[in-house]
Amino acid sequence: MIKNVFIPNFFKFYNILWKAALPFLKRHPRLAPTFDRRINPAHLQPADIWIQAASAGEAYLAVSTINAFNTDRPVTIMVTTTTGQGMEILTKTLSPKKISPQINLCIGTFPFDSPKAMKKAVQQINPAIMVLLETELWPAHLYALKKNHTRVLIINGRLSKKSSRNYKLTKAFWGSFAPERILAISAEDAQKFSMIFPQTRVETMDNIKFDRMTVQSTADKRSALAEIVPREMPLSIFASFRRQEETQIIEMIKILLKKGPNQIIALFPRHMHRISPFLKALNKNSLTVYKGSQISSVLTNPAIILWDKFGDLHQAYSRADVVFVGGSLVPLGGQNFMEPAVLGVPTIIGPHWQDFAWVGKEIFETGAVTQCRNWQHTAETMSRYLVKSENRQTRIDAVNHYISQKQGGAQTAADTIWASWLATHK
Structure with a gap:
């Protein structure tokens, strides 16, 4: 049980902050439709296992994990999410046909972390196991779980440099709510968690995101871009680049046009504004x-x-001859370069890709993804691929082999959660 005398005083102050914030949150257009459920979690049902999937990305992780469960006895699983997009994914993607018949599945909205709402939510669900996907640490939530003697697991855990730094500064506070076990997606993430929770059992696992990756060998005929680009003309795509990279992107375009004037260049900024x-x-x-x-x-x-229509990028990748994925020329963490890579398209990134370090440096050995030193090197590399590129099927085979070796994270997660639940029923 928590002995730190600072904790009760913290939550008195924390509760005051929430009371002050709630009237403003009630008027927020994104929160208003589910506001009542966030402050009064009466819709949440009792469950043996509670899985929190914050948003869209975590919702997909939850789906993969639940589909991997193979239980030999009845169990109730409550899955909550914080966003409307997460809720849509959970309700539309979790199919009863794919879930073990022993699982009674409930889906709900994650409450606000006000001490009163979270205490009621934990008492109402009364889970033996709490699963946090990736990293979502809320103090009132963790405090209520500790008081309820619920085992807390962090699955597919990751920490950005900024988050790690902030958590380390408040290490003594978070140590009071330390989870029982953490499965991190890389040795680096595992080390970060160990520094914050030195008493917790921390291990590594394959990222569940690999389980969702599929390699395609044929072009997507639905691509709106492919319909206006002649088949005989090369297509270069600049994808998901950010405001801080725009000046460099312009210079790269000039180099590409100088070396290969007979091409189509398609620009997909990360943000439509x-x-x-x-x-x-x-x-x-x-x-x-x-x-x-x-x-x-x-x-x-x-x-x-300059593509100004939302949602067409993934389909456009299949028609490309070379792709640059942004967020990587300057320290912005990178964007998802695996989407074009699994299509066998030569994929180029800059030196910064920290948010996707979980993919592993070995991806560059497949020849499907090339990391460049700077924007000049990136432009030269793109030009070279336009002139001479290996067979696309060769890259597809290499990426497929790479991904297949990394898959299995969902099964690891399901087995770990199930073993923890069984341990509470000995």
């Missing part, structure tokens, strides 16, 4: 650019396209 300012910057550099929404027929000449 950057379309207009980036278009102005391109025009100032004497680059003629068309918005994707302005093109209604197949292009007959080389062109630069």
